[in-house]
Amino acid sequence: MDAKLLNPFIQAAVEVLEAEVSATVSRKEISMQNSSLTSDDITVLINLIGDVYGVVMYGMSTKTCMNLISKIMGQEFTELNSLAQSGVAELGNVISGRATIKFSEAGYISNISTPTVLKGSGIEISTLGFSRIVVPLDTQFGVLTVHIALREKNSGDLPVPDALVSLINAPLSPKGS
Amino acid sequence: MNVKFLNPFVDAAHDILSLETHQPVQRGELRLEAGAYQTDDATVIISLVGAVDGTVFYSMSKEVAVGLASVLMGEKFESLDRLAQSGIAELGNVITGQASMKLAAAGFESNISTPSLILGKGASISTLEFPRLIVPLVTYIGPMTIHLALREGLQPNLKTPQLGIPKVDLLNR
Numbered sequence: 001m002d003a004k005l006l007n008p009f010i011q012a013a014v015e016v017l018e019a020e021v022s023a024t025v026s027r028k029e030i031s032m033q034n035s036s037l038t039s040d041d042i043t044v045l046i047n048l049i050g051d052v053y054g055v056v057m058y059g060m061s062t063k064t065c066m067n068l069i070s071k072i073m074g075q076e077f078t079e080l081n082s083l084a085q086s087g088v089a090e091l092g093n094v095i096s097g098r099a100t101i102k103f104s105e106a107g108y109i110s111n112i113s114t115p116t117v118l119k120g121s122g123i124e125i126s127t128l129g130f131s132r133i134v135v136p137l138d139t140q141f142g143v144l145t146v147h148i149a150l151r152e153k154n155s156g157d158l159p160v161p162d163a164l165v166s167l168i169n170a171p172l173s174p175k176g177s
Numbered sequence: 178m179n180v181k182f183l184n185p186f187v188d189a190a191h192d193i194l195s196l197e198t199h200q201p202v203q204r205g206e207l208r209l210e211a212g213a214y215q216t217d218d219a220t221v222i223i224s225l226v227g228a229v230d231g232t233v234f235y236s237m238s239k240e241v242a243v244g245l246a247s248v249l250m251g252e253k254f255e256s257l258d259r260l261a262q263s264g265i266a267e268l269g270n271v272i273t274g275q276a277s278m279k280l281a282a283a284g285f286e287s288n289i290s291t292p293s294l295i296l297g298k299g300a301s302i303s304t305l306e307f308p309r310l311i312v313p314l315v316t317y318i319g320p321m322t323i324h325l326a327l328r329e330g331l332q333p334n335l336k337t338p339q340l341g342i343p344k345v346d347l348l349n350r
Contacts, residue, residue: 055293089303119300128262
């Protein structure tokens with residue numbers, strides 16, 4: 001996956017966390033993974049469709065989620081009720097939406113899907129052929145891990161090797177000549 | 178949920194499953210659910226964006242997933258390994274792709290996302306304020322359930338480039 005697809009998400013996540021919950025964000029070590037993701041307590045899943053496509057997931061522990069939501073909504077939450085769920089989904093939505101604005105400024109037009117909230121740790125989420133970049137963001141409320149499995153449209157087309165091109169272009173000669 | 182979005186999915190799933198399994202497919206009773214969905218062993222998640230917005234889940238047990246993957250890919254799988262996983266995801270992709278073509282023909286043009294696959298029973302997945310229409314389908318291999326959490330989109334004139342819609346014959350390789 002290309003780094004230019006990564007930075008808009010990291011920037012957007014940091015900006016939103018700073019603006020919404022006045023978080024001090026520090027980025028922990030980024031890793032690249034090909035295996036499926038083993039979910040944290042709460043995962044918000046959003047798909048991108050368009051010039052940049054794939055899936056982005058925001059994972060966090062229940063404690064981090066409660067801290068963030070309580071701060072965003074301005075009231076104390078102790079369980080992931082439907083209001084808290086829509087709060088955490090909205091957080092994913094705002095970060096992803098902001099990232100797609102950054103993509104569009106760079107000339108890539110994408111749309112984001114409605115968010116899906118997955119609750120339950122230890123579940124495997126496979127992005128199939130997409131490798132995933134994992135960006136843990138540490139804040140005073142806990143760690144928010146952003147999983148980015150995106151592709152640029154048509155980037156999957158492999159360049160045709162020169163040897164093959166010359167073979168294709170070579171004139172057909174009768175057998176045995 | 179808008180019921181006119183239902184039939185394209187039921188038709189597409191029915192056509193593709195009966196074509197692939199070479200056996201008739203039964204439809205169970207439809208119902209509407211508002212709460213979170215408790216996952217089965219394997220769940221394919223695909224989103225739609227455009228004139229129709231929302232998420233579709235295809236859920237099944239591990240046995241059914243392995244059985245369907247074996248039929249689709251033409252080789253016997255013992256477990257839900259990576260290849261079998263991609264077979265199941267592709268099944269969701271093909272059904273959703275064909276349903277979205279039917280929706281487009283009815284005037285609702287949407288794009289579909291890449292599939293994600295969730296493995297593990299008992300997690301809860303919330304589609305927030307979208308209620309889910311549940312369509313149980315029974316193949317000779319076992320039951321598969323489609324969950325539709327869709328509504329009319331906020332971007333009716335969306336014109337992003339279309340992702341290629343996969344062809345059914347690709348599954349028969």
